[in-house]
Amino acid sequence: MMQDSPDAEAERNPSQSDLSMLSVNIRRSSPGFEDRLRSLSAAELLERLTETEVNIRRFSEELVQKLAVRDELDFEKEVKNSFISALIDVQNRQKEHRESLRKKKKLKGRAGAAQALPERTPGSYLTTVIPYEKKGLPPSIEDLQILTKILQAMRDDSDKVPGLLTDYILNGECFCPLFPPCDH
Secondary structure (H helix, E strand, C coil), X not given: CCCCCHHHHHHHCCCHHHHHHHHHHHHHHCCCHHHHHHHCCHHHHHHHHHHHHHHHHHHHHHHHHHHHHHHHHHHHHHHHHHHHHHHHHHHHHHHHXXXXXXXXXXXXXXXXXXXXXXXXXXXXXXXXXXXCCCCXXXXXXXXXXXXXXXXXXXXXXXXXXXXXXXXXXXXXXXXXXXXXXXXX
């Protein structure tokens, strides 16, 4: 945990001398304030106190709402950045995979010997197509989270890709490919 500096602590918990200075500054900035305050009756002071408390509650509620909106926007931004990063990673890996396949074809062509490929070669999930239907609106945050999870599994060449795709397809109506398959 970081320790707060004495100045930061003083800002949160003003001392009596700080409050006195504030009082002096208020009196200087609004001449006659103290006289007007002394001339108010107890009922008027109570009314002003009530108004002040209502304003404090209202401003506090507004602040809480605006902080919640800010937190939601920060979360949305984080999800979108994660999606973009995963998408770029997969696109880069797809490009590397295509180049690797081209090199292998050239080497096979020169060697003239056909070799049997294993059942699942590394990078095979990079050719996966993620179905996606454009709905005229950007994808929801939930959709982006799911797509990001699939993209990360594709990037990592994880055996989870088929299961994630199956769950994604079964939980929604997806018809258009988000990524076209890469050429071999």
